[in-house]
Amino acid sequence: MRKSLIGIIIVVLVVMYTSLFTVKEGERGIVLRFGKVLRDNDNKPEVFEPGLHFKLPFITTVKTLDARIQTMDNQADRFVTKEKKDLIVDSYIKWRISDFSRYYLATGGGDVSQAEVLLKRKFxxxxRSEIGRLDVKDIVTDSxxxxxxxxxxxxxSGSAGSDDEVATPAADDAIATAAARVEQETNGKVAAVNPNSMAALGIEVVDVRIKQINxxxxxxxxxxxxxxxxxxAVARRHRSQGQEExxxxxxxxxxxxxxxxxxxxxQALIERGEGDxxxxxxxxxxxxxxxxxxAFIRSLKAYQSSFGGNDVMVMSPDSDFFRYMKTPTGNSR
Structure with missing residues (x-):
């Protein structure tokens, strides 16, 4: 009896353990029954908010998906403008899951990498098409x-088919394929959305930003x-102007x-003339x-000029030039 009670308690604990589950903050949980998304009478998927919840054990499982805004960095790529000029554009995208059931089915079980591949191709x-409609001036300014x-x-919102001026056939085909898979798995019981939009993947693009343009x-x-x-050239012009100045x-x-x-x-000549x-x-x-x-002063100056050098003068002793160098006759003894 005691062993049976212990066995019952263990079974109850196992059932409770497999029946209770917790959804963390920032996540949402969807219930899968035999691999299919469980829906209510209004054909809406059952999405569990953060907290402690109960599910049927063994036949149902819970897949938790990240409900937070996620950032996807895009590798810088080459784009061509309206003027046929190349630009290297570096950008990023912020997105989140808007329809957890559709996202789970379209991405093969909630594979984030697959969702980002499709989002990156579409983006x-x-x-590329939008930049091709603008010139460089519009891209780098307020536009x-x-x-x-x-x-x-x-x-x-997606493209409007043939009426859309910007077509993205490669990405649209991939998203349309994922949307068709959702339609097939739900037997057409989900609301129709534009197969060329990210809503077909259950994704909402929150923001798009261009980080750098080179x-x-x-x-x-x-x-x-x-x-x-x-x-x-300007330096040479300034240099020539400077040389000219x-x-x-x-x-x-x-x-x-x-x-x-x-x-x-x-002025010196005038002064010299006046002095002379x-x-x-x-x-x-x-x-x-x-x-x-x-006459005596003039003779002294003449003597100074004549006897100051090494020149040799040959003159008669009776020359009048030496008259002041002779002994006066009145004083001879």
């Missing part, structure tokens, strides 16, 4: 915000070389020096007062 095709908004809305390396190098050549300043300075020297020489005139006047006055003394 890349759409962004960038409108561009990302249009891409986000297009991903969520030119290809070869184009950047050509632009840098052209900018360098332009700057060098330097020559002008140098010529003006030389003219000013020449003019100043000429003016100084002119003054000296001549003084000599004349002195000569007029005492001619003999004046």
């Amino acid at each position: 890349s095709d759409r962004l 960038r915000g409108r561009l990302t908004l249009e891409v986000r809305d297009a991903l969520n 030119l290809p390396a070869e184009v950047s190098e050509a632009i840098y070389n052209r900018m360098r050549a332009e700057r060098e 330097a020559e002008k300043l140098r010529a003006a300075a030389d003219y000013e020096v020449t003019r100043t020297l000429a003016e100084a020489q002119r 005139a003054q000296a001549a006047k003084l000599f004349a006055d002195a000569f007029g007062k005492d001619p003999d003394f004046f």
